[in-house]
Amino acid sequence: MAKYERLPGGGENGRGSSSAFASLKGKWRSPSPGSDRLRFLRLSPLRLLIIIATILFGVALLAGGKYKPRVGSTYAGSMDDDDIVEPDRSDRGPQFTWQNFNRLNGYYNGVRKLIPVSEWVPENPLNETQEIAKDLFGKAKRSLINLNTPNTDPPMEPVVFSPYPDYESYEYLSQHRPVEKCYLDANDKIAAPDIYAYPGIPEGMTTNTFGSPAEIGFDTNVCFDRFGRFVPYGYGYYPVEGGLGLGNRSEKGGVDKIFDKSGKIDYRGINWGDAQKKCFEKNKLRFENSTTDDQGKAMDTPKKKVSRTAYVLRTWTGNKYDEHQIMTIRAMINELSLKSGGEYDIHFLVHVKDDSIPIWASDEVYRETLEANVPEEFWGMATLWSEKLMELYYPDPFPDNVVNMAGAPIHGVYRSAHFALQWFAQQHQEYDFFWNWEMDVRLSGHYYEFHNKISDWAREQPRKGLWERSSRFYIPEVHGAWANFTETVERESKQAGITPIWGPVEFPATDMLDSPPEVHPPRRYQDDDYEWGVGEDADLIVFDPIFDPERSNWVFRLDVTGYNLSLPVPPRRCAIITIGRLSKRLLNLMHEETWAMRHTMFPEMWPPSVALHHGLKAVYAPHPVFFDRDWPLEYADQIFNHPETDFDSVFGWGEHNFLGTSFYYNSGFSGALWRRFLGQRENNEGGMYEEGSGTGRMCLRNTLFHPIKHEHGSTD
Known part of the structure; x- marks a missing residue:
């Protein structure tokens, strides 16, 4: 059984707890990282009595919570026991309806099964593609793996993914000031890198339940694997080459083509704060009201002022920045700030948790505190509070x-x-x-x-x-x-x-x-x-x-x-x-x-x-949210959008329904899916052996994941 399905309560990293049970344990997860909000509630006897009574009432509601079709519903969501793919339930707490739905596995199909989106048949909705799923996602047998078998390349070539306006086009320049190119280094030798995507999607890929990438305007014709996504930020090569040392024990079919296009950037000595400031200075006229050209002459058509945005990372003293987090932050700075000509500035807003440190009395103490708690490459971007x-x-x-x-x-x-x-x-x-x-x-x-x-x-x-x-x-x-x-x-x-x-x-x-x-x-x-x-x-x-x-x-x-x-x-x-x-x-x-x-x-x-x-x-914003189970959609609409009473709301007692989603404060599936995307084993599945003997590494569309409490796992 997947760890995030264990109810009530939950283990470390916040997995497996609905809000009701989190309250029972005296803990509640903070929406603000590093704030130490998993603390005991301070309860008076009267308040404790009220909470206990409320919990008992809520548990009674949960125990009796069954699906009742709303008027006009066309699907009641029943299924045969033979269709249910369920692990051993011996160590489970209370059971919820969603735990009986079929598991979805299309996420894990990889780059060797890439097809044009026009040919894509999603794994879900419920039961309609079960035979396809059985053919595509049979679990790899480790005993059959031959480690000497060469990797099979994907059937498609990776391509540069650039969602920016054409800054050099007549249409853009007729309305805006030109965008000056930005670089990573002080000598303007290392250009801000591109990332790479595959122009397709893995066969049988699972589709999202909530939201719509097409409605938002995302490019739905591509998917991202971990190498095309992160090689430009030091993934897949060693620290002696200026990389992060991640991804070296991994399925790598076709990765040489990404390296041929991207190259390897030596990140030793890169100062992101300086690069970001220099990029803005080059482009600062874009963010001002412009009525004259560079020679001071009045323009026939004034240029549009571009909005500026601060991208504030909420962090804290004591946070451990491992290689995965550094890779993610580099992607933010490059893609939001440098490649856009300074439209965004990334800031670290660092909570100094020890109030006894005199950061306001001494510039030296302020600097020492900052430098001790933020990686050197980001020092020029941090503010303490x-x-x-x-x-x-x-x-x-x-x-x-x-x-x-x-x-x-x-x-x-x-x-x-x-x-x-x-x-x-x-x-x-x-x-x-x-x-x-x-x-x-x-x-x-x-x-x-x-x-x-x-x-x-x-x-x-x-x-x-x-x-x-x-x-x-x-x-x-x-x-x-x-x-x-x-x-x-x-x-x-x-x-x-x-x-x-x-x-x-x-x-x-x-x-x-x-x-x-x-x-x-x-x-x-x-x-x-x-x-x-x-x-x-x-x-x-x-x-x-x-x-x-x-x-x-x-x-x-x-x-x-x-x-x-x-x-x-x-x-x-x-x-x-x-x-x-x-x-x-x-x-x-x-x-x-x-x-x-x-x-x-x-x-x-x-x-x-x-x-x-x-x-x-x-x-x-209806961004795409994925489920680990094949929920009947009318049932999902009832549970999440039409609770029969206020007490049935998914925001509160009903938050267990989010455990198997890709985005919520208590989601466990989000972390599990993300680690599989990184090539790691999760719940004794995935990793280098299964990817190498199966369909290759995962390739996902543009998707937001929360919470990711750790990114460390075995690749074997």
């Missing part, structure tokens, strides 16, 4: 807390991870947007494609019905095209009597900031033809639905501070996992609400709730 600084920046009192379930102080990163980002944004008003990024997130594809396509997609979303659409998971095989999904959500919301959100939300309050004038609707909701908001950059982009915590059993839904307790608790919204993009406008409002009004909430609630209160544009 501490909880004591937050106490000075946002001084007490913070009165009128509704419920402090964590029992933790308001300035601690556990309850206010957003304070540091707000502070950082105030120091860097030169940026239009800020990506808040955790250290345990990985991406199988290209960072620029992922972030820019999502940002572009969010910009084109109309405000009408946006909050309602953003509260649901988009399941293309159930909802059809995005336009149909939009109509479905509109119809179901109306039938349910839900008043749509249209501009700033009014609610009883005695002390609220004024909302910006531009966020007030230009017309009535019923008079808008999905026009308002199109072309407007999103103030908040998140990767899980923006749900109403009042209609869930999420444990921190009432961690609200600073509002008048004699009035109803303000309306709130929440998005689990704090990674996402925040606009300067949103962060400035969050800052003002915090210091001037003493308002704040639990980190997952605070940005969406400020956006809700002040009429900002908030978007859940």
